[in-house]
Amino acid sequence: MDFWATIRVLVRRWYVAVPVFLVALGLAGGVYASVDTQYESTGTIVLTSPAAGARAGAGPSPEKINPLLAFDGSLTTSAEILIQSLQDPATVKQFEHVDGVKTTYEVGNGQLSGPFVVVVADAAAPQAAEKTVAAVLDLARKQLADRQQALQAPQSTYISADQVINPTPAEAKIGGKVRYAAVALALGLVAGLTAAYGFESFQQHRKRKPRKEKPRERPQEQEQEPSWPEEGDEDLSEELTKLIAPVSGTAEPRRRRDRH
Incomplete structure (x- = not known):
């Protein structure tokens, strides 16, 4: 990857590279202060x-x-x-x-x-x-x-x-202190570049990976409860009963005659 591609990655993933670089600077400063003159x-x-x-x-x-x-x-x-x-x-x-x-x-x-x-x-x-x-x-x-x-x-x-x-x-x-601090800073910069490139590769991999569609759930058929006649339908049921009753009454004598 060339120089400008590296810059683009760092700019795009600045929220990953900048914290690592700050930690590297702190580490270099700590090393410089800890080494005795x-x-x-x-x-x-x-x-x-x-x-x-x-x-x-x-x-x-x-x-x-x-x-x-x-x-x-x-x-x-x-x-x-x-x-x-x-x-x-x-x-x-x-x-x-x-x-x-x-x-x-x-x-x-x-x-x-x-x-x-x-x-x-x-x-x-x-x-x-x-x-x-x-x-x-x-x-x-x-x-x-x-x-x-x-x-x-x-x-x-x-x-x-x-x-x-x-x-x-x-x-x-101070040459020794500067050398130790430079080594710590260089390692931190390498870690920052590695983190930025790693995060970039991870994001690119996620974009290229096909997403699996979840199977659609079939709507469950609702069980229909039997409908019962409402109050307004009482008159109609009574009329049907009156019409059916004579017919059933005439049928019984015919059966008796047939028996004889």
């Missing part, structure tokens, strides 16, 4: 190599090397190690709730070329989102230092994590 904050650090280089020591004593700087692209690799460590489910679980507010975060390189660690946190409260970003970045610095200490790297060769972007002020994200 999420706030997002972002922070970034970059790994830098020490000024003294990867080696430490001078003189006859052997040089000590930081193992994390002993290969090409070591800073980028170290950043990837930190990202994978921060994505560990056990680590993520530590930040499920901050200040009593449910929070989530994602960590990656932000599609940047280089040893960057980017943290993006979402929470139902702006302060919780900002606090989560700061806490995850602090954990990244701690894990980097602990890893180098475990490798017994000279402290002068430690890789450092410098702040590039401090946790940004949390901004409200």
Whole structure:
């Protein structure tokens, strides 16, 4: 069915489509109001190599090397190690709730070329989102230092994590609410079209269906009651009696004669 045919059906069955559309609008508004607003904050650090280089020591004593700087692209690799460590489910679980507010975060390189660690946190409260970003970045610095200490790297060769972007002020994200409301509205519109088309089809089917004529009932024959002579007919009956009586009287003697 083309566009104009659809419009004609909706106009013809407006009393079916309009209530469904109003319910759809109410449903979309309810969904938009019921979904909590999420706030997002972002922070970034970059790994830098020490000024003294990867080696430490001078003189006859052997040089000590930081193992994390002993290969090409070591800073980028170290950043990837930190990202994978921060994505560990056990680590993520530590930040499920901050200040009593449910929070989530994602960590990656932000599609940047280089040893960057980017943290993006979402929470139902702006302060919780900002606090989560700061806490995850602090954990990244701690894990980097602990890893180098475990490798017994000279402290002068430690890789450092410098702040590039401090946790940004949390901004409200309404995209999720709008998407949920749009889905509810779309479903309501589909329901309205379905209701209008269904009612139209039902009415067309009723028009095409032949109506069965009811059999005509034959009028019941009324039982006629015997009519009795009315009061005005008494004179006529008396005269008939007088005429019949002589005839019957003459008949009896004839019968007697015949017997003899």
